[in-house]
Every structure is written in structure tokens, then in C-alpha cells.
Amino acid sequence: LGLLGGKTIRTTARLDGDEWVINGHKLWPTNSGGVSKLFGVPCTTKPGSSDPKDFAFIFVPADLPGVTQGGAYEKAGMAADKNGDIWFEDVRVPSWYRAHGPGKDAEAFYQLISFGQVMSCAFMTGAMMNLYERLYEFVSTRTYNNRPLKENDAIASIIGRIAGDIDICRILGYEAAMIGDRRNKPYGKPLISEDLVGRIRNIKDFVSDKAVECFGKSMDVLGLYGADRDWDIEKHWRDIKIVQLWMGGKQLCQMEAARYFFNCETL
Incomplete structure (x- = not known):
């Protein structure tokens, strides 16, 4: 929603x-x-309106007349999360299927975004922890000049940086969760505040970039084994790229952060 207040929503x-x-x-x-x-369908009750009261979040059973679903897209990763097209043609649901009501729907939906960012950080740090485990096994058991790979200066500098980045991302993930958890405390801020949204978006964007970077470096270290499904890394590599792109992608994270930290007025 942000500055636009939902005025670009086309589902009515x-x-x-x-x-x-x-x-x-x-x-x-x-x-x-x-x-x-x-x-759960985000709609507008007044097309083109930026008034949060005209945003509606309505529950729609998938088997109702007028609901048509396309097949799942074949994505690079996150195959368990199915995505496709949905068409709604004069679909009728009881009025009480609206989640909350005018104004409250927008607040509730906006809060879901921050929860989604925290969840994304958890996804990526979990994948990075498994990356560390597999990378540790590889550099400890593979040798170069009769020494484990990890004892080679060039390799050590790479894997040391990877481990450091993973540790920092875990800390930031906890920070994002703590920011959201403080929302109901005297010193906390609501999940719909630009402060909280901007900071959590910023963390998710940073962790995403570091995850993609760490997996790329690790695959360089493993060489062809990095693309070998037996080592699991290529699966995580495909999945974390999808996590980086979902919920609006990098650009929306960056705009939300810039809007708060630099008081942008037109983003």
C-alpha cells in the first residue's frame, strides 16, 4: 500500500x-x-482511490462460481509454493466475509507485509545455516596439495567471509523479529508505521543480497559440485533467489526504506 494507499489495485x-x-x-x-x-483477496471498493477505507480484504472460497484458476507457474525454485493466475468474474460472497471493515482491512494487510519480511529472513538464514554445514563438510574433506581446502589461504578468505555474513544475517533476523515483537510495548511502534516497515524492509533486502552472494561464492568454491544436487546447495541457491524477489522484490524494499530514512514524498 504505502504512499499509493491502494489506488493501483484493479480487483474490485x-x-x-x-x-x-x-x-x-x-x-x-x-x-x-x-x-x-x-x-484472501485484496480489493478496492472505489477504483483509483488512495483512501485506506476503500481497501477491502475479502475471503473467497476457491470453489465458488466465477473463480477460475490457472496452472502453477514453473519457477526456478520454491516449487512447494505454488503460484498461478486467478480470475474473479462476478464472484459473490456474503458481506461478512470481509476481514475487518473500512480502514481496518488496510491496517491488517499492511501488518502482514512486515510479518512476511521477518519470515523471509528466517527462510534465508535457515538455508544459509545448511549452506555452512555442507560447505564445512566439503572444505574439510576435499584436499589441495595434500591439505584440506580450508587450509588454503585463498579458500580460507572466502569461507571466513561467508561464515561472518551468515552470522550477521542471523543477528539481523533476530533484530527484525524483535522490532515487530515490540509493537505492543510502550517503547515499540505499530507494524503499520513507516519507521517499522522501512527498517524491516531494509533488513530483508540486506539479508537477501547477502544470501544470494554467499551461495554464489560457495558454488565457486565447490566448482561443479556446487551445481550437483547431491550437495543441496543448488536447491537453496534457487530458493533464496525466489525469496529475494517475492513480496514486491528488491525495488519495493528499497523504496520503503528510502521513504522512511530520507523522507521521500513521491515514492
């Missing part, structure tokens, strides 16, 4: 008696592609 919800009538097309929603039985 019109109240007809005690029913919402929903029309629109969603691309790349999580757990679509024929998997989910219930969708």
Missing part, C-alpha cells in the same frame, strides 16, 4: 445487498495454482 469489490461482488485478475498469489481452498 461492489456491495450488492448483503453480498460482495468481486471482479478482477490476480497474478502470482501465494498458494494458488489449484492448491488453496480459500483465498
Whole structure:
């Protein structure tokens, strides 16, 4: 939502008696592609409006008349998270299927974004911890000049930096979780504040970049074994790139951070 307040949302919800009538097309929603039985659909009750009160989050059962799902996209990674197209054509749901109501829907949805950033950090640091385990095994058992790879100066400088980056990313992940956890305390800030959103977005962007960088360096160290599925690293490499791109990708993270830290007025 951010500065635009939802005015670019094209899926509409019109109240007809005690029913919402929903029309629109969603691309790349999580757990679509024929998997989910219930969708949470961001809509606008007034197309083009930037008023948060016109944002509606409505629950829609997947088997209702007018709901059409496309097949799952074939992505580079995160194959367990199915994504596809969903079309809504005059789909009718009871009015009480709206999550909260005017204004409250936008607040609740905006909070989900910060939770998603923290979850993304957990995804990536978990993958990086397994990267460390597999990398440790490789450089300890493979030799060069009759010494383990880790005893070679050139390799040691790379794996030392990788370990340091992983440690820093874990600390930042805890920091992001702590920022969100403080929201209900006297010294905390709400999850919808630009301060909290900008800082957590910033952490997710940094951890994403470091994860992609660490896996790239590790694959350089492993050589062809880095692309070998028996070593698991290529799977994580594909997955963490998807995590870097989801929820708006790098650009949205950077814009949210710049909006807060530099008081941007048009982003």
C-alpha cells in the first residue's frame, strides 16, 4: 500500500445487498495454482482511490462460481509454493466475509507485509545455516596439495567471509523479529508505521543480497559440485533467489526504506 494507499489495485469489490461482488485478475498469489481452498483477496471498493477505507480484504472460497484458476507457474525454485493466475468474474460472497471493515482491512494487510519480511529472513538464514554445514563438510574433506581446502589461504578468505555474513544475517533476523515483537510495548511502534516497515524492509533486502552472494561464492568454491544436487546447495541457491524477489522484490524494499530514512514524498 504505502504512499499509493491502494489506488493501483484493479480487483474490485461492489456491495450488492448483503453480498460482495468481486471482479478482477490476480497474478502470482501465494498458494494458488489449484492448491488453496480459500483465498484472501485484496480489493478496492472505489477504483483509483488512495483512501485506506476503500481497501477491502475479502475471503473467497476457491470453489465458488466465477473463480477460475490457472496452472502453477514453473519457477526456478520454491516449487512447494505454488503460484498461478486467478480470475474473479462476478464472484459473490456474503458481506461478512470481509476481514475487518473500512480502514481496518488496510491496517491488517499492511501488518502482514512486515510479518512476511521477518519470515523471509528466517527462510534465508535457515538455508544459509545448511549452506555452512555442507560447505564445512566439503572444505574439510576435499584436499589441495595434500591439505584440506580450508587450509588454503585463498579458500580460507572466502569461507571466513561467508561464515561472518551468515552470522550477521542471523543477528539481523533476530533484530527484525524483535522490532515487530515490540509493537505492543510502550517503547515499540505499530507494524503499520513507516519507521517499522522501512527498517524491516531494509533488513530483508540486506539479508537477501547477502544470501544470494554467499551461495554464489560457495558454488565457486565447490566448482561443479556446487551445481550437483547431491550437495543441496543448488536447491537453496534457487530458493533464496525466489525469496529475494517475492513480496514486491528488491525495488519495493528499497523504496520503503528510502521513504522512511530520507523522507521521500513521491515514492
